[in-house]
Amino acid sequence: MAQFQFFDDTTSPAQGPQHIAKLRAELARRGFDGFIVPRADEHQSEYVPKSAERLAWLTGFTGSAGTAVILRDEAALVVDGRYTVQAAEQVDTSVITPVQLADATPEDWIAAHLPQGGTLAYDPWLHTSDGLKKLEQAVSRAGGKLCPVDFNLVDVIWIDRPAPPQAPVRPHPLDYAGEAAPAKLERIRRKMAEAKIDALVISDPHNLAWAFNLRGGDVGHTPLPLGYAVLPKEGRASLFFDPAKVTNEAGAAVGDLAEFVPIASFQTALDALGRTGGKVRVDSATGAVALIRRIEAAGGTVDVGADPIALMKAVKNAAEIAGSHAAHLRDGVAMARFLAWLDREAPSGKLTEIDAVEALEAFRIETGALQNVSFPSISGAGPNAALPHYRVTRSSNRPLETNQIFLIDSGAQYEDGTTDITRTVIVGEPTAEMKDHFTRVLKGHIAIAQAVFPRGTTGAQIDAFARKPLWEAGLDFDHGTGHGIGSYLSVHEGPQRIAKTGHTPLEVGMMLSNEPGFYKPGAYGIRIENLILVEPRMIPGGDREMMGFETLTFTPIDLRLVEPAIMTADEIAWLDAYHAAVREKIGPRLDAETRTWLENATRPVG
Secondary structure, X not given: OOOOOOOOOOOOOOHHHHHHHHHHHHHHHHOOOEEEEEOOOOOOOOOXXXXXXXXXXXXXXXXXXXXXXXXXXXXXXXXXXXXXXXHHHHOOOOOOEEEEOOOOOHHXXXXXXXXXXXXXXXXXXXXXXXHHHHHHHHHHHOOOEEEEOOXXXXXXXXXXXXXXXXXXXXXXXXXXXXXXXXXXXXXXXHHHHHOOOOEEEEOOHHHHHHHHOEEOOOEOOEOOOOOEEEEEOOOOEEEEEOHHHEOHHHHHHHXXXXXXXXXXXXXXXXXXXXXXXXXXXXXXXXXEHHHHHHHHHOOOXXXXXXXXXXXXXXXXXXXHHHHHHHHHHHHHHHHHXXXXXXXXXXXXXXXXXXXXXXXXXXXXXXXXOEEEEOOOOEEEEHHHHHOOOOOOOOOOOOEOOOOEEEEEEEOEEEOOEEOOEEEXXXXXXXXHHHHHHHHHHHHHHHHHXXXXXXXXXXXXXXXXXXHHHHHOOOOOOOOOOEEEOOOOOOXXXXXXXXXXXXXXXXXXXXXXXXXXXXXXXOOEEEEOEEEEXXXXXXXXXXXXXXXXXXXXXXXXXXXXXXXHHHOOHHHHHHHHHHHHXXXXXXXXXXXXXXXXXXXXXXXXXX
């Protein structure tokens, strides 16, 4: 039985028509022609509390990204390529039309479908300034009007909406944080001074947690305390939380740095901030339009831009790096035990996707250090592995069948570090095509692992390294190659990423994932993911500062899926060296039976 994950279907396509009918009645009552429902909370979080799962409640779609536009006579759900299949399965398509983001953005759909002169309502707490500008342009193209509402219209009709979460706010030990909060705030204020900012509104809970060395449990799988902070250029900061969440330990840890203020007072505090007439930075990525308007209405000047904390948080210090090393060795033991168990049990034909999730979670629990999983495990057998963001439920649960690929993408939250790893294995014998495609993904993975690049290089510039072996065969994958990783925070952390959209220069100390893939719809999926750390590289004879990646993850890559004939000698040498490191680091921590399995699983190819 899993402790941190569940497998029940939480929604049904049948709920969409009845909930949308209620929303339309509310639209008619208020004289609106439509309402936009993004998958977002007030902080633009990836994982949101149950009280903010408005999109799922309204439509039945449970993906982590998507936007519904509900008009009086038609409705659309816009999702990206990760969720095309899921959206079609989870919503009643006779009432809601799934739209691929590649075909039309929510704004495109609004411009084409909002009635001439129609009024589209929106919740200003769920949209950023940039997002609102796009909406305004779309509504203008339709000859309509955009109207904010004081109270979310979904909340009006969601009678049994869950209460906001009240998990305790607790301190994050300095041994793991590596830098005391006063030193962090001093650095942040230096950045504020450079930008001539009088105050910073911290709307991203990840940034708040990092800056004040706090953690919580308000959302699934990420130790976040949901709240806000206001940091003036001088004096005490204000932290806005529900008072029921604030522990004595948190109060003692924060001390004189800040005062805890009830969240109910937050909007009044924004009024007071505006009345000072100063220049207030609001984060362009997570700051709601409602924040901006409140401050401006009170006379303040809002400077919409990047929260300087995001980039500071992305660059890990020595303690965070040491913690990640420890977490990955611990996690590597759990993964080795799991893969050895899988090799023993899967040939019986009795294992299912859920069995695999529960077993891996159990091995992680046995480390004695697991705080949570870092996201719901993606456990896909056969055709389900071709869905990059598949989440197994009791209704979708498949057996691990002979001669099929099985993919498991999972991670752990340990207090000293966050992990994320994907392994693709074969149950039985692979086809030649499977081996070819797996090896091309592996070649791309190795290309990223071995990349050397000058300071100032962005993830967008090296993303193609992972794709070249696939492109040569007319293949590709539709997700980024890597995302940033938090330190006992979000498993998906920006602004750094290896992707076509990754325009933040990589810096020494940043952690990212390295996870190219390939997906054959209806047949199988392949992804190989390790976490990597940006480190300095000395190149003899070079004339500039260079960087490369240290691999943090140590878990065998399934050699049964490798086709050495299409690998270079250098690639084979990397694979053999990686597996030698796995044996060296993980082997001594295993029992004799698992160690024997590991020796075979990491045998040299060359």
